[in-house]
Amino acid sequence: MNEADIQSIALFFYFALLDDKKAIEASxxxxxxxxxxxxxxxxxxxxxxxxxxxxxxxxxxKVRVARGRPNTSVESGWLVPEGVDLGPWREFQKTASEDELLTVIWSKILKIDDQDISEGLGITSGTIRYRLGRSLRKLGTMTQGVSKQKHGAAGK
Incomplete structure (x- = not known):
């Protein structure tokens, strides 16, 4: 394991749990x-x-976490860049299935190859691609809603 792998584990739990202390413990x-x-x-x-x-x-x-309700603090060292809106991610966490959430984190945030994800889970890469497509559609819908609200197009 190298530094990038350790960082990937930490990022996985930050985005999966949205709870600083639990993310550190889980990592x-x-x-x-x-x-x-x-x-x-x-x-x-x-x-x-x-x-x-x-x-x-x-x-x-997973049983110890309220998905979509972040519990983060500046003291923990997890810093989200100014201007980054985690609102769509929080909403996605609330509505996505566990499989969808984890697949997006592994594939799109950590950039792990679909074949490696499927091997790590013991399922087909086709299943990974299906979960990823379904979850990206959900997440895309949520980010479009936020974009419209920010630009004053909501309700028009």
Whole structure:
């Protein structure tokens, strides 16, 4: 595992949980799981181990999270650039299925190849592409709504 993999694990849980403290805790656990997977199978690609580990730890944490309701603080070190609106992401978190949410994070935020995601989850890459397409349509609809509101086109 390299620095980029560790950063990817942290970003995964930041966007999946939107809770600073839980993201740090989950990232620490996922890193340990990931390192263990690589130790048992050194030939395993880092991205495949990362997907598998983040999914396993996500399954433990998801019941402790109110999706779409962020709990972040400046002290934790998670800084969102000024002007970035997480509103559509929060709304997406509330309405998307778990599969859609996680697939978007792995594929579009972390830039993990669909084949590696499918291998890490033990499902077909066609299923990944289907989930991704469905989730991007949802997210696109939400961002269009925000864009219209910001530009005064809402209700016209």
């Amino acid at each position: 620490t656990q996922a890193l340990a799981v990931c390192l263990d997977k690589k130790k048992r199978n050194p030939e395993l690609k880092n991205s495949v181990a990362l997907v598998s580990a983040t999914k396993a730890v996500w399954d433990k944490f």
